[in-house]
Amino acid sequence: MNSKSSNSPTSFKEELKIIPKTAWWVIALILLAWYGLALPAIVRTVPIRPDGAWGLGGERIGITVVMSIFGLIPGLWISLVFYVNQDAKRRFMNRVAWTLIVLFIPYGIGFVVYFVARKPIPQSCPQCHAPVGNDFAFCPVCKQELKSHCPNCNRLLEAGWMNCAYCGNALGK
Ligand SMILES: [Zn+2]
Ligand SMILES: [Zn+2]
Incomplete structure (x- = not known):
């Protein structure tokens, strides 16, 4: 699912860190209310029959x-919504739109769409470490050149190219 071009593979634990603390508190409160109050109240309404187990x-x-x-x-749902909210931001995606999509498209379909459509995690500028989109040619903060141009045809080169895809110029690493 995670795109191959995301440069630093992050662990599940690290991914969880982008969910804000407030979300964990809300989740903790909901779980407390559910398991502490609602669930025992529901269970108490069920009559005990003598043939029951234990x-x-x-x-x-x-x-x-x-x-x-x-x-x-x-x-689970709340943590996923907050995850998408933060994840979309760092991926230069429309954070508000995606949060609304996962909030309002039912049966978790919004999440599926998001995880299929999300862009790779952007790299950071080698000079000023600002996050930069994978298709950026220059850093928007410090103007550092992020992608090199073909010396022959002057078009943008992708990382790892041995030859220019546009004019066939051998690039030689
Ligand atoms: Zn920069
Ligand atoms: Zn070229």
Whole structure:
């Protein structure tokens, strides 16, 4: 899924770091409310029958398991929305539009679209370390030349080219 041109492969743990702290607090509150208040209240409404397992009532156990899994969905969803919000920004994508897309397109389809359509993580300028788009020819901050031009036809060269794709000029590394 992650594009090959993203220059630094990041670990899952590092990716999680871009989700802001506020989001984790909101998620923690939701989980606390769900597992601490809502879930026990729901379970208590289920009548105990004497033939239930472990003396708790089979229905209660079943409801608890199903509802526990349901409780994880909002947390996962919120963290993903915040992830997209931050991730789109660093990828020079329209942050607001993508956040709205993942918020309002149901059944997680918005997320699928985002992860398919997202651009690779931009490189940083070798001179001033500002983030620069992969197709930038010059750094917008310090004007450092990011891509070289073919000495023969003067068109933009991609990294790794041995010969110019436009005029066939041998580039020689
Ligand atoms: Zn720069
Ligand atoms: Zn050329």
